[in-house]
Amino acid sequence: MGDAGVGSMLLADTATSVQRFVSVFVGVYVLLIFAYIIASWVPAGSSPTLERVRQFLYDVCEPYLRIFRRVIPPLGPLDLSPIIGVIALYVLERLVNTLIGRIL
Known part of the structure; x- marks a missing residue:
């Protein structure tokens, strides 16, 4: 029973760590999307540093948001893809964390 208990504890600890990683990853990516939105409100060319940050946010966020722009057309000037x-x-975070929780 000792070895089975240790294995079960190790599996539970690993599952919890993976759930935390998924939650932190989603949280950071959501913050990057919000920063991308806010950076889009600032006029282009205002600062070279801001342009580098804007390019980084574009490179990180645009491929993901493009998936939703293909499905949901913009409503005039309003872009609902973010x-x-x-x-x-x-929703994906909840689904993944639930599936990982069921491994136990």
Whole structure:
């Protein structure tokens, strides 16, 4: 029973660590999406540093948001893809964490 208990504890600890990683990853990516949105409101060319940050955020966020832009057309000047993208991330996080929790 001792070896089985240690194995079970190790599996539970690993599952918890993976769940935390997924949660932190989603949280950081959502913050990057929000920063991308805010950076898009600042006029281009205002600062070379801001342009580097804006390019980084574009490179990180745009491929993911493009998936939703293909499905959901913009409503005039309003782009709903970041909202749908954030909701999808949270739903995916819950799904992955639930599946990992069921491993136990």
